[in-house]
Amino acid sequence: MEYFFILGRNPQLSYAELQCYFESRGIKFDVMAFERNYLLLSFEKEIKVDIQEFGGVVKVGKILYRGNDNNFGKFLENYIMEIDKFSFCVTGSSDSEELEEALMEKFKHERIKAQVRHGRNKMLLQKGEYVLMPNADVEFFFYKIQAELFFGRVEQDYSYTEVKERDMHKPFRRESLAISPRLSKILVNITQVKPGQLLLDPFCGVAGIIQEALLKGVNCYGIDKDKDAIESAKKNLKWLSQNYKLEANYTLLNADSKNAPNIRVDGVATEPALGEIVRRKLRDNEAKEFIERFERMIVPVLKRIVQIKKPGARIAITLPYIREHSVNIAKVCQMTGLKKIEIPGVESPIKEVREGQFIAREIVVLS
Ligand SMILES: C[S@@+](CC[C@H](N)C(=O)[O-])C[C@H]1O[C@@H](n2cnc3c(N)ncnc32)[C@H](O)[C@@H]1O
Known part of the structure; x- marks a missing residue:
């Protein structure tokens, strides 16, 4: 059974997320194609996916036809739409x-009122x-892989409004x-924690990461050395538990994580x-010192x-980098006894750059 995933703005990061997610649940898959922000995966059996579980998937759907050109015409002839007035488009190849x-x-032949629409929305990919x-x-x-055709239909769209509401109203x-x-x-x-297990955020701030983990049923422990941040985190999580049905619990601690x-x-x-917050471009020596x-x-x-782990x-952590100045991960690993985890087919560390930011991020997985 094949599924396609239309990935968000950082396809490498989304690909890492999907792999870690399925692997942690023992769901095996083969990668049929990974191009631009399209990912085509083949699973042993049908899977249940809820797009809201992921941060990096924009659309998802099942492949309805896989085969050669000759039979595709017949398939299309028999393909029945359940609605008779809609706009549509085809993406992929x-x-x-x-x-x-x-x-x-x-559709014309079947007297269905359909019209092609692409819209003008564009997404800028990481690269x-x-x-x-x-x-x-x-x-x-x-999508075509040599002579083989893959045809599917988007079944789920990521709901930005739901996530934005949560973020804006806390x-x-x-x-x-x-x-x-x-x-x-x-x-x-990426940490592969499962519902009922315990996740630590040692720099939890106002509990942004903890909030998303709790909604996944993961128990959380947040530490921040800033008293005000912990007070705000408490209020945010109280709000969360009043507005969402949480099945996980949390502890917040005002302390230094060391x-x-x-x-x-x-x-x-x-x-x-x-x-400190950086509001200008740092010179090379300043960046190095930073x-x-x-x-x-x-x-x-x-x-x-x-x-304590x-x-x-796994530790999924963001590290700062400024142009060619980045954290010496090998040195950090040597000093802490940690190892960098490689995710197949994904560059490591994964770069996450936002336009206009003076400090970019690298995401690395350690264990
Ligand atoms: C980038 S913020 C975390 C943002 C967080 N994800 C959120 O949603 O607010 C980093 C936090 O680490 C805290 N911090 C810095 N050094 C720390 C330490 N040694 N132990 C615990 N917290 C620390 C700061 O007070 C700050 O709130």
Whole structure:
């Protein structure tokens, strides 16, 4: 059974997220294609996916036809639409326009009121390429691997409004420091923690990552050395438990994470403090000093985490980088006894750059 995933703005990161998610649930798959922001996976059997579980997937659907050109015509003839007035488009391969025309013919013949619509929405991918983000009522997916055709239809769209509501309505937001719900979900999935297990965020701030983990049924432990941040985190999580049905519990602690208590954690997802907020381009020597200061701060915390995490528990962490100045991961690993985890087919660390930011992020998985 094949499924296609239309990935978000950082396809490498989304691909890592999906792999970690399925692997942690024992769901085996083969990668049929991974191109631009399209991912085509083949599973042994039908899977149940809820797109809202992921931070990095924009659309998902099942492949309805897989086969050669000759039988595809017959398949299309028999393909029945359950609605009779809609806009549609085809995404995926360079031949999609031809297929749009063929579908148009078919719908006309069946007296169905259908019209092609792509819209103008575009998404800028991490590597600088723009991709169209159509907003038609029905979106088909078409992909060719040599002589084999794959045809499917989008079944689920990521609901930005739901996530945005959650983010905008919580009592405390710290835009300058907090990461998005999207990246929070991705980090949690990369740790491979499961519902009922315990996740630690040693730099929890106002609890952005914890919020997304709790909604997944993962128990959480948040630590922050800033008293005000912990007070705000408490209010945010109280709000969350009043507005969502939570099946997981949490503890928040105002402390320095290098002195974290003796808890046994199944995973760590975190965005550490970078130091002062940078509002201008740093010179090379300043950037180098910035990264070295970060390394001096993070090593004692990671050393403590090594003592309290269960064997094999993963740490999904964001690290700062400024142009060619990045954290020396090999040195950090050597000092802490941690190892970098490689995710097949994914660059490591994974770069996450936002336009206009002076400090970019690298995401790395350690264990
Ligand atoms: C980038 S913010 C985390 C943002 C967080 N994801 C959120 O949703 O608010 C980093 C946090 O780490 C805290 N911090 C810095 N050094 C720390 C340490 N050694 N132990 C615990 N917390 C620390 C800071 O007070 C800050 O709130």
